[in-house]
Amino acid sequence: MDKLLITGGKRLVGDIKISGAKNAALPILCAGLLTAGDLELTNVPLLHDVATMLKLLRQTGLSVEQDGEKVTLNGSKIDKYEAPYELVKTMRASILVLGPLLARFGEAKVSLPGGCAIGSRPVDQHIKGLQAMGAEITIDGGYIYAKCKKLKGARIVTDMITVTGTENLLMAAVLAEGETVLENAAREPEVTDLAHLLVAMGAKIEGIGTDRLVIQGVAELHGAKHDVISDRIEAATFLCAVAAAGGDITIRNTRTDIFDVALDKLREMGVELTVGDNWIRAQMDQRPKPVTFRTTEYPGFPTDMQAQFMAVNLIASGGSRVTETIFENRFMHVQEMNRLGAKISIDGNTAYIDGVEQLIGAPVMATDLRASASLVIAGLAAKGETLVDRIYHLDRGYDRMEVKLSAVGANITRVK
Numbered sequence: 001m002d003k004l005l006i007t008g009g010k011r012l013v014g015d016i017k018i019s020g021a022k023n024a025a026l027p028i029l030c031a032g033l034l035t036a037g038d039l040e041l042t043n044v045p046l047l048h049d050v051a052t053m054l055k056l057l058r059q060t061g062l063s064v065e066q067d068g069e070k071v072t073l074n075g076s077k078i079d080k081y082e083a084p085y086e087l088v089k090t091m092r093a094s095i096l097v098l099g100p101l102l103a104r105f106g107e108a109k110v111s112l113p114g115g116c117a118i119g120s121r122p123v124d125q126h127i128k129g130l131q132a133m134g135a136e137i138t139i140d141g142g143y144i145y146a147k148c149k150k151l152k153g154a155r156i157v158t159d160m161i162t163v164t165g166t167e168n169l170l171m172a173a174v175l176a177e178g179e180t181v182l183e184n185a186a187r188e189p190e191v192t193d194l195a196h197l198l199v200a201m202g203a204k205i206e207g208i209g210t211d212r213l214v215i216q217g218v219a220e221l222h223g224a225k226h227d228v229i230s231d232r233i234e235a236a237t238f239l240c241a242v243a244a245a246g247g248d249i250t251i252r253n254t255r256t257d258i259f260d261v262a263l264d265k266l267r268e269m270g271v272e273l274t275v276g277d278n279w280i281r282a283q284m285d286q287r288p289k290p291v292t293f294r295t296t297e298y299p300g301f302p303t304d305m306q307a308q309f310m311a312v313n314l315i316a317s318g319g320s321r322v323t324e325t326i327f328e329n330r331f332m333h334v335q336e337m338n339r340l341g342a343k344i345s346i347d348g349n350t351a352y353i354d355g356v357e358q359l360i361g362a363p364v365m366a367t368d369l370r371a372s373a374s375l376v377i378a379g380l381a382a383k384g385e386t387l388v389d390r391i392y393h394l395d396r397g398y399d400r401m402e403v404k405l406s407a408v409g410a411n412i413t414r415v416k
């Protein structure tokens, strides 16, 4: 099993190119199920989750051609409407085939994703929405069986804001008969990116970027070309790395308008930011100042950046509070951080961090994707060697993180 060996204490200097967003690429690849035409996608990140999604989509009969970050899909020969447990268990986003398969082919059999390290993560809202559109849904043997000759538009109010729930229902609604209104829709930039692709395929969607999406179903969708939005979570992760380790880096191929809250927090930490049209320069030459925050849905502070910002707080010049409101178990990194000499205590969904002057390297274990990233950041700031185990979590969502970090001067290598 691969591990990352980090010798901390190096300043980070240079340029890093940000990849396409995992959380946009995954639903967008599933949109290939909605049309018999060609979808030509660029800026598709080279991630394990993308490879898993392509494997899953190939099993349905979808044709996939991949040339680096360019992926062309053709859905004219799909004849299997299933997502098996073996693939779904490794990637929850597999649930995103449910809406498109049901909408275009009238049936789908998708394994229930189950929980994961960060929480129980039910998909009841996906099911409730599809039922409102007329789908007959049964659960048997760990699988969701969904049937409906033709989905019908409906007004759907989800109990909470759900990102993949909104995406699944959006992809179902574009081929449903009549009007669907999705109230309480997620506004994450990745949802918006999917909506723009669907419009390019001929879908009729109003309210893109708001919490009320109004969709007029169309009989069929055609092919389209689309450049996947850049990954704001990857971008923020590297900015946190420089906040913790110090240095002067410029991230490129990034959007600068979709993570204001994170940029504000970085400034509060003492990072000097210069923002261009598609780049951000971050300079840090002081001990970080502590920042207190609570995670919420977009445009609030993203749960997917919680662990990385906590990693910077570990060495801040004072105390901070981090409150997680989206997932019930997203503090698995805390015990590992404490092994590096951090001082964190947890009370309910709030972590209290007492900044220490210096972390000391140690072997640590990654428990989920962003926890892994946070341990890498802590390792870059720590004195001595940190060995991060179970980095298959990291590879799910970061394109060769150690290569990008080495290129800006980090002492980090992948070991077997």
Ligand SMILES: CC(=O)N[C@H]1[C@@H](OP(=O)(O)OP(=O)(O)OC[C@H]2O[C@@H](n3ccc(=O)[nH]c3=O)[C@H](O)[C@@H]2O)O[C@H](CO)[C@@H](O)[C@@H]1O
Binding pocket: 022, 023, 026, 092, 093, 119, 120, 121, 122, 123, 124, 125, 126, 160, 161, 162, 163, 164, 165, 303, 304, 326, 327, 328
């Ligand atoms: C592939 C992808 O895009 N993953 C992102 C997506 O996950 P995902 O779409 O799974 O997360 P959701 O937005 O659905 O989850 C938000 C909250 O709603 C709950 N919930 C959700 C659906 C449902 O049917 N019932 C229910 O109770 C969840 O357990 C969680 O507590 O959004 C999360 C929140 O920004 C991010 O951390 C993930 O990186």
Ligand SMILES: C=C(OP(=O)(O)O)C(=O)O
Binding pocket: 023, 092, 093, 304, 369, 370, 397
């Ligand atoms: C939680 C995440 O992803 P997923 O929903 O794919 O598990 C994440 O990207 O941090």
